[in-house]
Amino acid sequence: MDERHTPRTAPSSQRPVGWRRSVAALAGLTAVSLLVGFVWLPSVHEDFTAEGLWASICRAAGVPARWYTGGTAPAAAPPGTQVVLAREMARPRDAGSVGRGATLALNCTMCHGAHGMSTSNAPNLAGQYPEVVIKQLLDYKHGHRVNAVMQALAAGLSEQDIRDLAAYYASLPKARTAPTTYDETLPALVRVGAPLRNIAPCISCHGGIDQKFGTPWIEGMPRDYLVAQLRAFRSGERRNDPQGVMRTMARQMTDAEIEEVATFYARKAAPAGVQGH
Ligand code: HEC
Ligand code: HEC
Numbered sequence: 523m524d525e526r527h528t529p530r531t532a533p534s535s536q537r538p539v540g541w542r543r544s545v546a547a548l549a550g551l552t553a554v555s556l557l558v559g560f561v562w563l564p565s566v567h568e569d570f571t572a573e574g575l576w577a578s579i580c581r582a583a584g585v586p587a588r589w590y591t592g593g594t595a596p597a598a599a600p601p602g603t604q605v606v607l608a609r610e611m612a613r614p615r616d617a618g619s620v621g622r623g624a625t626l627a628l629n630c631t632m633c634h635g636a637h638g639m640s641t642s643n644a645p646n647l648a649g650q651y652p653e654v655v656i657k658q659l660l661d662y663k664h665g666h667r668v669n670a671v672m673q674a675l676a677a678g679l680s681e682q683d684i685r686d687l688a689a690y691y692a693s694l695p696k697a698r699t700a701p702t703t704y705d706e707t708l709p710a711l712v713r714v715g716a717p718l719r720n721i722a723p724c725i726s727c728h729g730g731i732d733q734k735f736g737t738p739w740i741e742g743m744p745r746d747y748l749v750a751q752l753r754a755f756r757s758g759e760r761r762n763d764p765q766g767v768m769r770t771m772a773r774q775m776t777d778a779e780i781e782e783v784a785t786f787y788a789r790k791a792a793p794a795g796v797q798g799h
Contacts (some may be wrong), residue, residue, distance in 0.1 A: 582769035603667075603762040605660045607736040611653035615689035623690025626683055629675070638694045639755040643746045649696030654738045655688035658762075697742025700729035709786050711779055719774040724783060727767075736764070752780045 613724040615623075617684070634640050638648030647655065657704075661667035662676035663684075679687070701708055708714070708725075725735040729741065740748065754760035755772035763769060772780075 527691075530769040546566050574768045601666060601761075602766070603661050604664060605655070605657045605666075605765060606765070607653055607657060609735070611656045611685075611688075612651065612735070615652075615685065617660075619686045619689040620693050621690075622683075623686035623688070625689050626687050631685075633671075639697065640744060640747075643744045645743055645747050646697050647691040648694035650688075650691050650739050651733075651736075652685075652688035653736055655691055656684055657688070657736060658738075659684045667760060674771070696739060700733075700741055702723065709782050711783050712786055714776070721771045721774055724787075740787050743787060745784050748784035748787055749780055750783065756780070 627634075633642055633644040635644075638646060638650075640646050658667060659672075659676045659679060660681075662669060662672040663679065665673065667673075676684075702713075705713070711721060712724045712730075715721040715726070723731065724740075725731045727737045727789045729737075729739060733739075751760065752768075752772050752775065755763065755768040755773065758769060761769060775783075
């Protein structure tokens with residue numbers, strides 16, 4: 523057999539010391555960089571919540587939080603509404619329901635006014651559509667609309683209580699009638715919206731041209747309340763509007779526009795030429 527065909531590679535025991543050192547160095551370097559990248563850096567990151575080594579490794583590798591926390595992702599913003607609006611919610615109630623609602627409403631007068639007309643910055647409830655009162659109270663009850671006072675109160679209301687309260691408030695007269703004419707004096711956003719920015723006219727849902735089921739009556743609401751709600755929709759702090767309908771529009775609105783439409787809806791007297799119905 524020819525000498526040249528003999529394998530030239532020496533058995534590992536005979537490999538030069540320098541080669542073994544470089545393998546050891548590479549292994550060491552790999553271990554250190556894994557520790558730095560997957561454990562140390564994630565652990566000093568400001569949202570590190572000390573869930574242990576495994577969690578830091580998973581987080582660094584981009585694994586979704588619920589995979590390593592056993593299904594409970596860290597509490598984020600509250601989810602949107604889970605209330606399914608049903609025509610049944612608007613069904614007229616018997617006098618008994620209205621009467622029970624009136625009694626329960628004694629706990630609400632402090633903020634919402636003696637006859638559902640607020641004198642503070644709480645929303646008016648007089649004449650509000652029953653499905654709106656039901657939906658909003660259920661959203662507070664289940665944490666889908668955030669307000670400390672209302673969440674605490676709604677938590678103590680049964681579904682029957684909520685239906686009775688809604689029946690009572692629906693039986694009271696509304697703050698004012700809606701503008702129905704296509705009146706030039708209405709703010710543009712109220713009357714025609716801003717089609718290029720996907721803002722539909724307010725009166726196509728909130729009463730005027732049309733009143734869409736589940737859309738609150740906002741005529742005559744306190745101005746500061748309207749501003750606060752529109753800002754909360756814009757920032758996503760309030761997110762219980764179905765399909766994000768209000769969030770999408772509010773995101774496109776400037777501060778000045780929010781002030782303008784809020785001032786309009788809160789106005790004390792109907793503008794000249796606007797007929798109610
Ligand atoms: C301490 C004051 C206070 C009391 C008492 C109170 N509310 Fe409220 N309520 C508020 C405020 C403030 C808001 C607006 C909160 C927000 O920004 O989400 C509100 C919101 C609401 C809404 C949502 C209205 C809308 O147009 O979206 C409903 C419905 C409601 N309250 C019903 C009730 C009922 C029913 C009671 C009595 C059982 C009650 N509230 C008692 C202060 C109060
Ligand atoms: C496509 C229909 C639609 C249009 C257009 C619309 N809204 Fe709304 N709006 C809604 C619905 C639905 C809700 C109730 C969301 C929920 O369930 O919490 C709402 C809620 C609101 C609220 C909160 C009221 C309360 O008491 O909770 C305000 C304020 C409001 N809209 C203002 C406006 C203004 C101002 C415009 C015009 C720039 C407008 N909306 C246009 C559908 C609409």
